[in-house]
Amino acid sequence: MCRWLAYSGTPILLDNILYKPAHSLIDQSLHAKMGVETTNGDGFGVGWYVGDKDSPAVVRDIGPAWSDRNLREIAGHVVSPLFFGHIRASTGTAVQQTNCHPFRHGHWMWMHNGAIEDFHLLRRDLALAVEPSLFPYVEGSTDSEMMFYLSLTLGLEKDPPGAVARMAGLVERVGHEHGVEFPLQMTVAVTDGVSLWAFRYSSRKESRSLFYSTRVETLRSLHPDVAFLQEITGDARLIVSEPLGDLPGAWNAVPEGTYGVVRPEGDEMHTFTPVT
Structure with a gap:
């Protein structure tokens, strides 16, 4: 599987999140504690929004994150209020740049940890369900990218939670038609550059790990000596595959x-159920 993080809040140097924490995403690329694999070295990607640009910048490569000098250079110079980071452990599809996360279409960005079980059996039916005008933009061969374009097909622009629910329902229905008992395993992050949605669901009801950070004001009261907490505003929030450190209460x-949504006007959390 994979490990990922999503940050929204005070514009911050990517290095402060990607590299500096004790159990940073880069550390997890070698020493993941809660994933299926300890090592996540089948590529990486970062995507970020900056200024008045409507579309995010995305950089992806097939090498391991822990030794990539370009990623270190980017992280040390880019400041963003909303960014994604992803390290990949392939579930069977090729290790190639177009299969690395995050995926981008217009102002949307998407990343995923998990798998569509027996994707090779379901792939043709799912591909035919993608809106024809969107299909030319599918570049890779992963189930993750297919889930993104299915969600775009099913209304992501107008109703992100509903679109992801309809995507999950479609995957499960097609999976069951092919005799797959538990078709879907997913933790997903998706953003339009303003709001950030995160989903934790699996057909087996045993989803991969996912965590969100405690509100900044609460952490400040618990840890008044932590300088980093004094530098960010109260709306800063992280969603991660596994904790970046052992700060109590974080x-x-x-x-x-x-599923949860992080947006400027506040956070919400709701029950997620696939729609068939």
Whole structure:
């Protein structure tokens, strides 16, 4: 599987999140504690929004994150209020740049940890369900990118939670038609550059780990000596595959079958159920 993080809040240097924490995403590329694999070295990607640019910048490569000098250079110079980071452990599809996350279409960005079970059996039916005008933009061969374009097809622009629910329902229906008992395993992050949605769901009801950070004001009261907490505003929030460190009270598990949204006007959490 993979590990990922999503940040929204005070514009911050990517290095402060990607490299500096004790159990940073870069550390997790070699020493993941809660993933299926300890090592996530089948590529990486970062995507970020900056200024008045409507579309995010995305940089992806097939090498391991822990030794990539270009990623270190980017992280040390880019400041962004909303960014994604992803390290990949392939579930069977090729290790190639177009299969690395995050995926981008217009102002949308998407990343995923998990898998569509027996994707090779379902792939043709799912591909035919993608809107024909969107299909030319599918560049790679992963189930993750297919899920993104299915969600775009099913209304991501107008109703992100509903679109992801319809995508999950479609994957499960097609999976069951092909005799796959538990077709879907996913933790997904998706953003339009303003709001950030995160989903934790699996057909087996045993989803991969996902955590969100405690509100900044609460952490400041718990840890008044932590300088980093004084530098960010109260709306800063991280969503991660596994905690970036062991700061007491900092991390909260996302419940099974749940999605949350982080936006400037506040955060919400809701039950997630596929729609068939």
